[in-house]
Structure formats: structure tokens, C-alpha cells
Amino acid sequence: MTRALESTGYKIYVQDALEELGRFLEERKYSKIFFLVDRHTAEHCLPLIQKALPELTEFDVIEIEPGEENKNIDFCIGIWKMLLDFGADRKSLLINLGGGVVCDMGSFAAATYKRGIDFVQVPTSLLAQVDAAVGGKTGIDMDQVKNCIGTFTQPKAVFIETEFLKTLDNRQLIAGYAEMLKHGLIADKSYFIYLQSIDIKSINTELIYKSLLIKNEVVISDPSEQNLRKTLNFGHTIGHALESYFLESTTPLLHGEALAIGMICEAFLSKQLNGLAEEELVQICNCIKAKFPMIPLSAGADLALIHYMQNDKKNEAGKIGFALINQIGSCDYDQYASPEEIKNSLEFYRNLIRA
Numbered sequence: 001m002t003r004a005l006e007s008t009g010y011k012i013y014v015q016d017a018l019e020e021l022g023r024f025l026e027e028r029k030y031s032k033i034f035f036l037v038d039r040h041t042a043e044h045c046l047p048l049i050q051k052a053l054p055e056l057t058e059f060d061v062i063e064i065e066p067g068e069e070n071k072n073i074d075f076c077i078g079i080w081k082m083l084l085d086f087g088a089d090r091k092s093l094l095i096n097l098g099g100g101v102v103c104d105m106g107s108f109a110a111a112t113y114k115r116g117i118d119f120v121q122v123p124t125s126l127l128a129q130v131d132a133a134v135g136g137k138t139g140i141d142m143d144q145v146k147n148c149i150g151t152f153t154q155p156k157a158v159f160i161e162t163e164f165l166k167t168l169d170n171r172q173l174i175a176g177y178a179e180m181l182k183h184g185l186i187a188d189k190s191y192f193i194y195l196q197s198i199d200i201k202s203i204n205t206e207l208i209y210k211s212l213l214i215k216n217e218v219v220i221s222d223p224s225e226q227n228l229r230k231t232l233n234f235g236h237t238i239g240h241a242l243e244s245y246f247l248e249s250t251t252p253l254l255h256g257e258a259l260a261i262g263m264i265c266e267a268f269l270s271k272q273l274n275g276l277a278e279e280e281l282v283q284i285c286n287c288i289k290a291k292f293p294m295i296p297l298s299a300g301a302d303l304a305l306i307h308y309m310q311n312d313k314k315n316e317a318g319k320i321g322f323a324l325i326n327q328i329g330s331c332d333y334d335q336y337a338s339p340e341e342i343k344n345s346l347e348f349y350r351n352l353i354r355a
Contacts, residue, residue, distance in 0.1 A: 003209070007220065011158070034062055035062070035095045036062050036064065038099075045097055066098075072142065080113055096120070108139055110153075125165075126165055126172065130179050133158050138151045138153050144247050145244060145311045173201065175254040175259075178256035187218070234322075236262060242261055275326045306342055
């Protein structure tokens with residue numbers, strides 16, 4: 001039986017997703033269909049769609065390189081040029097088949113090509129299924145600043161097929177798990193507590209659906225991030241800065257890995273600035289330290305990280321903006337921290353991983 005969530009003008013299918021994709025394509029009668037993939041999803045995921053939808057034979061494939069370092073204007077231009085070369089018109093459809101990079105950049109390319117063509121999301125990573133593919137944010141990075149170029153443009157539908165999760169390694173699963181923990185931390189304490197007890201490999205449709213319920217409710221109430229939707233950014237001000245910083249290294253962090261560190265630092269700021277109890281700070285830190293790799297971070301990185309934060313989208317009047325929790329399951333937005341307070345949070349993280 002089909003299971004779907006109603007979002008802001010489109011549906012999120014979380015059961016029988018590929019069958020629903022077939023029905024969607026049959027009903028819409030697009031002039032041309034394009035799949036945007038990366039090297040991994042071309043090899044492991046596109047064949048699953050072809051097996052599920054054998055009647056789908058007329059389409060073109062645009063392939064990009066995987067990795068956040070490629071989510072930029074140069075690769076986006078490549079997508080636009082391929083659409084032009086393949087004769088994409090305004091009645092065409094772009095199917096974004098991939099993780100967060102494919103979903104973010106593909107939707108931005110579609111939203112801006114010929115002033116906008118339809119696109120749908122078929123997220124293949126856990127992170128994209130519980131977060132990146134839902135909510136209508138499109139974007140690319142510039143000068144290592146995350147998602148600083150983009151739009152709010154809603155997909156025509158989102159199709160979440162958990163079979164794709166079998167193609168992921170443990171590192172990718174853990175990265176998506178970070179966003180699920182965040183959903184519990186900002187909105188549902190019992191969900192956060194339950195998530196601590198599970199084996200990452202046991203994540204299933206029910207848990208993905210629970211995370212989607214939380215995110216979708218927030219997005220519906222505030223589609224363009226004027227107020228409540230800002231709470232979804234818990235952990236992201238510092239997390240995005242870390243992701244940008246490590247892009248320049250030989251070992252870039254996945255978004256969820258950077259988010260995990262960001263949540264530790266921002267939980268510390270939540271205690272210092274927003275009333276989070278000490279025992280809940282300890283609970284959050286213990287959970288994240290047990291589940292995620294704790295990446296060494298030198299004090300010499302602090303100035304570069306703060307520089308990235310100063311370009312964050314959540315800032316106002318030169319102040320660095322945060323979403324900070326006041327207790328597990330409740331979050332406030334439009335919170336601000338000084339560079340010195342941010343440095344203290346980074347030092348707290350360093351002390352935590354030394355312990």
C-alpha cells in the first residue's frame with residue numbers, strides 16, 4: 001500500500017516509491033526525461049530503476065563526479081550544457097538520482113534552466129532521504145561556502161526507496177544518521193533517545209518516515225525559512241564551516257560527520273547561552289562520541305572556521321546566527337554567539353575528544 005506525505009505542493013512517497021515514480025511519469029507525459037547521476041548511482045542505483053520500470057526506455061543520463069567539492073558553478077554549467085545539447089525544453093523533467101550533492105545541485109540546475117523545468121528527487125543516500133531531498137532548497141557552493149547560491153524551488157515529487165540504502169557503506173549511513181539525531185534533538189526527545197539504541201544498519205522505512213514527519217511539519221509551517229524552519233539548522237553553523245574547512249584537506253568530511261561535531265559545539269553553546277541543562281549536554285556528547293568519528297581539530301583552525309561562519313546565510317547585521325536547543329526536543333532560532341564564545345565551543349570539542 002502506498003504511503004505518502006503531503007508537503008508544500010507535492011507528495012513524498014515512502015513506500016512503493018519506484019512504482020509511484022512509474023505512475024507519475026505515465027501521467028505527466030514529459031517531452032524528455034533526464035537522469036542526473038554520479039558515478040556511484042549510475043552503477044548501483046539506475047539499474048534498480050530500470051529493473052523496476054522496464055517500460056521506461058526513453059531517457060538521457062547526465063553524470064557528474066561525486067563529492068561536495070564538485071557542487072559548484074562549473075559542474076552546474078556542465079549540467080546546463082548537457083541539457084542544451086540533449087535538446088531539453090521547458091516540458092522536460094530532470095530526475096535527481098543521488099545523494100545530497102546530486103539533489104542540491106540538480107534541483108538548482110533545473111530551477112534555473114530556461115527559467116525552470118520540472119524536477120523530482122529520488123534520493124539514494126540516507127542523508128538525502130531524511131533531509132536533503134525534502135523541503136525545496138536548491139543550491140551550490142561558492143568559494144567553499146556551503147549553499148550560498150540557490151533558490152527555494154519545490155520538486156514535483158520525492159520518491160524514497162530504501163532499497164538504495166543497501167548500496168551504501170557504513171560511513172554514508174552514519175552521515176545520514178546525524179540528521180536523524182538532529183530531528184530528535186530539535187523536536188522529539190523520545191525519538192532521540194530511541195535512536196541512540198539502534199544499530200545503524202537497522203534503519204528502516206519507519207524511522208525514515210518519522211524523521212520526514214518532523215522535517216515536513218516544520219517545512220510546511222515555514223517554507224522559505226523566515227522563522228521555525230531555522231531550527232533545522234541546529235549544528236549546521238559550525239558544521240557547515242567544518243565541512244568547508246576540510247574540503248581544502250586531503251580528507252574531506254561528509255556532511256553528517258561535520259554536523260555531528262557541529263552539534264557537540266552548538267550543544268555547548270546551547271548550555272552557555274540558551275539554558276540547556278548540563279546533564280543533557282553530557283547525554284548529547286556521549287551519544288555522538290559513541291557513534292561518530294571524532295576528527296582532530298587544531299586550535300589553528302579557529303580563525304578560518306569563524307571566517308566561514310561570518311559568511312553563513314543565517315547571519316544578521318554581522319552577527320553569527322545559530323539555532324540552539326533549550327532542552328532535548330526543543331529548539332530556538334535567531335540565537336547569536338560571539339567569536340570568543342564560538343572559540344570556546346571548539347575548545348570544548350577538543351577537550352572532549354582528548355578525554
